[in-house]
Amino acid sequence: DGGITQSPKYLFRKEGQNVTLSCEQNLNHDAMYWYRQDPGQGLRLIYYSQIVNDFQKGDIAEGYSVSREKKESFPLTVTSAQKNPTAFYLCASSPRTGQLSSGANVLTFGAGSRLTVL
Amino acid sequence: DAKTTQPNSMESNEEEPVHLPCNHSTISGTDYIHWYRQLPSQGPEYVIHGLTSNVNNRMASLAIAEDRKSSTLILHRATLRDAAVYYCILRGYAYSGAGSYQLTFGKGTKLSVIP
Numbered sequence: 720d721g722g723i724t725q726s727p728k729y730l731f732r733k734e735g736q737n738v739t740l741s742c743e744q745n746l747n748h749d750a751m752y753w754y755r756q757d758p759g760q761g762l763r764l765i766y767y768s769q770i771v772n773d774f775q776k777g778d779i780a781e782g783y784s785v786s787r788e789k790k791e792s793f794p795l796t797v798t799s800a801q802k803n804p805t806a807f808y809l810c811a812s813s814p815r816t817g818q819l820s821s822g823a824n825v826l827t828f829g830a831g832s833r834l835t836v837l
Numbered sequence: 838d839a840k841t842t843q844p845n846s847m848e849s850n851e852e853e854p855v856h857l858p859c860n861h862s863t864i865s866g867t868d869y870i871h872w873y874r875q876l877p878s879q880g881p882e883y884v885i886h887g888l889t890s891n892v893n894n895r896m897a898s899l900a901i902a903e904d905r906k907s908s909t910l911i912l913h914r915a916t917l918r919d920a921a922v923y924y925c926i927l928r929g930y931a932y933s934g935a936g937s938y939q940l941t942f943g944k945g946t947k948l949s950v951i952p
Binding site for chain 1: 867868871882924927929944945
């Protein structure tokens with residue numbers, strides 16, 4: 720079955736440590752996204768990538784980094800510079816069609832990774 | 838970004854229809870209206886989307902106002918499994934140099950289904 724796999728599901732980190740969250744998709748989607756969700760809040764966009772070797776900052780990119788070396792993979796690193804990293808992190812992907820019709824592209828989300836800083 | 842406004846919470850009795858409203862008065866002509874829902878501790882899942890005409894699928898119906906400034910997600914018979922947070926978002930194309938997508942999720946509407 721095609722889908723998005725996020726790992727690990729739960730992660731604990733000590734302050735000052737960098738951690739990397741994995742996101743892999745086998746949907747052949749060009750675009751991939753990372754969102755952060757805090758308790759009782761909506762989703763906020765961290766980074767997105769429309770194509771391999773290219774990515775753009777979202778609304779809350781400070782303290783995070785990403786790479787897109789392969790179409791299938793879009794890992795997110797939470798660095799020690801992120802002041803409040805405890806959150807639920809969601810990865811998503813979508814097809815990338817013609818630009819004017821891109822609004823019709825549906826997002827597929829992974830199950831999420833919950834990061835807790837001790 | 839074009840924003841959406843939804844009620845924080847709604848309740849419905851099981852087996853009854855549910856109408857979830859969304860206001861998007863600043864919608865642009867190229868914005869599609871998408872609905873997603875999220876169960877506790879899970880990733881959001883796609884429900885339905887549309888541009889101008891009303892849409893139906895196996896999960897729900899989407900009714901779009903003629904001026905496109907509001908829309909309503911309709912669950913025809915609520916079940917306990919429909920209890921979730923429902924997000925109404927606008928998804929369009931926003932040119933920014935290399936091209937970009939504007940995706941903004943608000944807090945959504947928390948739907949409770951009463952047995």
